[in-house]
Amino acid sequence: MLTILFDGVAYGMLLFVLACGLSVTLGLMNLINLAHGAFAMAGGYTTVVLVNSFGVPFFLSLPLAFLVAAVIGLVMERAVYVHVYRKPHLEQVLLTIGLVFMAVAGTDYVMGTSQVFANTPEVLHGQFQFFGVGIGRYRLLIIVVCGVLAIGLQYILTRTRFGSRLRAAVDDQRVAQGLGINVNGIFALTFAFGSGLAGLGGALGTEILGLDPTFPLKYMIYFLIVVTVGGTSSITGPFVASLLLGISDVAGKYYVPKLGAFVIYTIIIVVLIWRPQGLFSRASAK
C-alpha cells in the first residue's frame, strides 16, 4: 500500500518536472504547445545515446539532457514559436501537432522504432526496505531530484528578480513591457528552461515511462491534464495535479488493472464538472 503510494509520488513528481514548463509557457505566452513532449523525448534520447554509446556516466548525462533540450527549445522558440504567439489557438494547435508528427517520424528514422533504455548504474537497481515499505532506489532518485527542482523553482519564482519579472510578465505583458522588462527575453529564457526541464524529465523517465518515438503522442494527454487541472497561475497547482495524477494512475493500474486507464479519466471528468476552470485557477479570469 505505502509502496504504491511511494511509486505514485515518484511518478507524479516526474510528471511535474515534465509538464511544469508547459504550464509556465501557457500561462506566460498563452501558447498551446502540444509538442512539449518532443523536448522531453529529446532529453531522453540524449541520455540513452550518451550513456549507452559513449559511456558517459548516467548522473552526468542528466544535466546534459537538460542542456540539449534547452538549446533545442531556445532555437525552436526563436525560429518557430515566436511567430504564433499572437495567432489564434487553432494555428498554434496545427503548428505544434505538425511538430509532433515531424519529431515522431524523424526520431523513428534516426533512432529506430523500438523502445530503448539507458544503462543505469548498479547503485540505482533494486529496492530496499524502510520500515517495511519497499523503496525502489531509482524512484527514490526521481523523488529527490524532482523534489529539489520543485523547491528550487518555487524559490526562483517567488524570491528572485527573474521570478518577479516573470510573474509581472504573466500578469500583464504590456505593463511589464512599460516597466522596462524585456518580455521577449523572458519568453525565450522561460521556454528554453521549460524545455530543458522536460528534457531532464524525459531522461529520468526512460526507466519508468519507456522511451520510443511515439513518446510525445503517448504522454500528450498527461501533460494536458496536469496543466488543465493544475491551472497556470502558480506551480503549486500543476504540482498537486501531477501528484494526484501519478498516484491515481499507479493505484488504478495496481488495484483494478482491467480498468487501469479509466481511473484517471474518471477523476478528471469529476474535477472538470466540479471545477471547470481547473482546481487551482484564480477567482477571476481576465
Add this chain to the structure above:
Amino acid sequence: MTSPLIRRATESMLSRARWHPLEIIFWAGAFAAIWLLPTRHLILTEIAWLALFALSLDFLVGYAGIISLGHAAFFGVGAYAAALLAKHELINEPVLALFAAGLVAMALGFVTSFLVLRGSDLTRIMVSLGVALILRELANQFGWLTGGADGLQGVTMQPILGTFRFDMFGHNGYAYCLVVLFVLFLVARQIANSPFGLSLVAIKNNPLRAAAIGIPVDRRLIVIYSIAAFYAGIAGGLLAQTTSFASLDVFSFDRSADLLLVLIIGGVGYLYGGLIGAILFKVMQDYLSVLTPQYWPFWIGALLVAMVLIGRDRITGWTTPFRKLAAKLDWRAARRDAAAAEDRR
C-alpha cells in the same frame, strides 16, 4: 409596400443560399465519376466518407469555433455501431443501420458536449482528446464485443435497400457514399444559411455579444456539437459498411489530427473546405505514401508547420483554382479575400 432598401436587403440575405454554377459543376463531376472513373471507385469511396467526416469538423471549427482533437471518437463510435448492427443482424438494411450509427454517435456527442463546452480552448482540446482515448480503451477492453485489438471481423453487409450489393470493386459503395454525402451536404448547407447557422458564426466571433443579443450560447453549442457528432458517426458508419470491418484504429489520434489537416487545406468555414481538402489529401497520400510509406506522418507534420508559418492564405495559393471556385461560391469568403488583399496593400 416594399421600399428599395427592403428589396435589396432581401436580395442580399437570400443570395447567400443561392446555388452557384460552380457548385453544380462540382457535384455533377462527383456523380459523373460513378460512370466515368470506374477503376478509381475504391479511393473515391474513401474520399467521400473522409469529406463527410471533414464536413462534420467544419461545423465545429469553422462555424462554432471549437477546436477538437478527438473528433475520431464519434467517427469510431459510428463505425463500430454500423459494424455491430450488421454483424449481429440487428438492422440488416444498411441505410437504416447507418442512420442508427449516426444517432449513437450523436448521443455520445450530446453527453460529452457538456464537458467540452466548459472552460477554455485548452480544456476542450484535453477533453476531446481524452474522450477519444477512453473510447479506444473501451473498445480494446471489451474484446468479446468489439474483437479488441484484432478488430471486428466477420461482418457481412446486406444489399443497400435490399437491392444493391456491396461489390468488391466498390462501384455500388461509391454511389452509396456519394448519395449519403450529397444528402447530408444539402442539410449542412441549409443549416449554414439559416438563422441558426448565422448565430453560430456570431458565437464564434464574439460569445459575449452573442449572449447580449439573446443567443443562448451554451445551448447552441450543444446542438451543433451533437449534429457534428452525428455527421462524424455517419462517416464512420460508411467506412465500416464499405470495408465490412472496424478496428481500434478508427479512434486513433492520427485520424483526428489528419482530419484537421484535411479541413485546413481545403479552407475553414464555407462547407466545401472539407470536401476539397479530402480530395487533395487522398491524392497526396496516394502519391507520397508510395514514395515514403513509413515517414508519411513526417510530411503531414511538415505541411502543417509550413501552412501555419507561411500563412494559410499563401500556401493554398497553389490551389488557386479551387480557392477561386470557393470564393465565387460564397460571397462572404470572396469579400474576406478582397479585404485581405486590401490589408496587404
Add this chain to the structure above:
Amino acid sequence: MTLALETIGLVKQFGGLTATNDVSLKVEAGARHALIGPNGAGKTTLINLLSGVLKPTSGRILLEGDDITGLPQHTRVHRGMVRTFQINQLFGDLTPLETVGLAVSERNGDGMDWWRMAGSKPSLLEEIASVLERFKLADVMNERTAILPYGKQRLLEIAVAIAAKPRVLLLDEPAAGVPEGERHEILASIAALPKDVTVLLIEHDMDIVFSFAEKISVLVNGGLFVEGLPGDVAKDPRVKAVYLGEEVHGQ
C-alpha cells in the same frame, strides 16, 4: 410609479477588492436615468452585474418586479433588458445586415430555426431595413463588420441593441471614442427612442449627461454617492469635490 429596474444591496467583490458596494438603485419605468462617476467607480461592473455577465457576491436584481439575479444573460435579453458595450463587441465576419437580422430573429425566437433560410420572412426584413436606415447603416449593410470605419461600428453597436427591442436599455458610454462631429447621429438615435423605453445611461461626457438625463446617480468607489435631479446634482458640492479631485489628478 412603477420600477423598471431595481437593485437591492448589490455587492460584487473580486478577491479583496469591492467593486460594487451595497448598491440599491431604482430606475423608474420610462426614465432617462444617467449613472456617472469618476474612473474606477465601478460603473461598468454594475452594468455587467445587471446584464448577467458577472454574478453578484450578494444582493438582488429585479427587472419589472421579477427577481432576475440568477438568470443567464440571454434570458435577461428575452425579458426585455438589453445592453451595449463601452468597447465595441461585434461580429467581425458578419455584415451589419446579418448582425441586425440576427438580433431581430433571435428576439422572434427563430434562433433555432435551421431549416428556413435566413431572410425569408418579409415582416422581419421590413424591421431590419428600418433599423439599418435609422442608424445610417444601409449604405454599408453588405460590408464585413470588421472592415467598417469606427463611427459606423459604433452605430452598429447601438443598432444591434435597439434591434432586440428592449424595454430597458443599458447604454455603456455610447459615444465613447466617437469624434465630436460624428456624435450627433448616435445621440439623435438615442433621443429618438420611444418614451416607454427605460434608459440607463453610463457616461463620462457631462454635456451628454445633462442634455439627456432626467435623473442622475453618482457612483463613487463602488457605492451610490448622490442621487437626484440634474440641477441638484450639478450644484452638489460633494459631487464637485469628487470630480474636481479627479481633474486635479488627471492633470
